[in-house]
Amino acid sequence: MGRSPCCDENGLKKGPWTQEEDEKLIEHIQKHGHGSWRALPKQAGLNRCGKSCRLRWTNYLRPDIKRGNFTPEEEETIINLHSLLGNKWSSIASNLPGRTDNEIKNYWNTHLRKKLLQMGIDPVTHRPRTDHLNVLAALPQLIAAANFNSLMNLNQNVQLDAATLAKAQILHNMIQVLSTNNNNIPCSSPLTMQTNNNIFGQSSYLENQSLFGQPQNFSHVLGANQDEKLMVENQMIDQPLDSFSSLMQMDVQDDHNSLPLLVAASPEEPKQSQMMIKNKDVRHDTSNPSSSNSSFTQDHHQPWCDTIDDEAGDSYWKEIIEQTCTEPWPFHE
DNA sequence: AACTTACACAACCGCCGGAAC
């Protein structure tokens, strides 16, 4: 069965490499090649395990490594390849000369992943994020609620509870952000591709556009085997774009039974509601019956506050929440 | 200025598959 990890041996140094160690390693490999990595440390006079030496060499010291910022073209390639290959960093790296899998992996996790999230794209599936769509699915309710509120204000002087108003405000801001993103990034996201072309269409990265608008064909990276290429391409093309399109088709009437409950709003509620949004604490506010009454906790709708809680770490959500607390109420103009 | 927090990235860890013995 398995062997014991080479680094189990006691006394071997770990952690950051010193310049002296780097020089020893480089000098040894330049003279003798790396040969057996396991034997290398002794031969080179390094108090490291072979694996550590190999990683240091392949990820940092190798002379053909390209250092510095990733170019937009490299970013584009990474995103496109990731949409095809997933976290196959070594495969992705083999298409980016001078870049290591480790570097690409780090860059993905620290930059590109966030970038996609901010564009409203799930970095795993490379599709529009469904958590956004869950909130979008509440659109008919919010519109109906807003209309109802206007009526009640006119005729009976009754207000919707503050939590419901806050939901609508968040939705309003979210739509603004989404539309801003789409306008700023022409042909840049699957979402844009779907809405620009045909929402039910079968466009894919493989077929036509890349994430940044340049036509690319990455089928060559999928292996020499033609069957494999075909299989992957078919898979990409056949995958239905269900979640987004079905939500966009949603009939307002389907939800007529799920209008938010209306409760009498006390004068304090608007303040409370704002505070709760800021503190991301709505879900746990069990002491406030109106907040639970007015939540969107229907069978098929994730509560909006859950959605916010889940993503509140993103600057994207922070932006939305901030706007929610500062912008004027849209339905009372 | 001191402290805390967030971020970027180098390095490590554990696992796997293939080759050698």
Add this chain to the structure above:
DNA sequence: AGTTCCGGCGGTTGTGTAAGT
């Protein structure tokens, strides 16, 4: 056939530094 070696891979952690309070 079973064991060990070796290199590779992807996920995770640790550390240094910049930014914020």
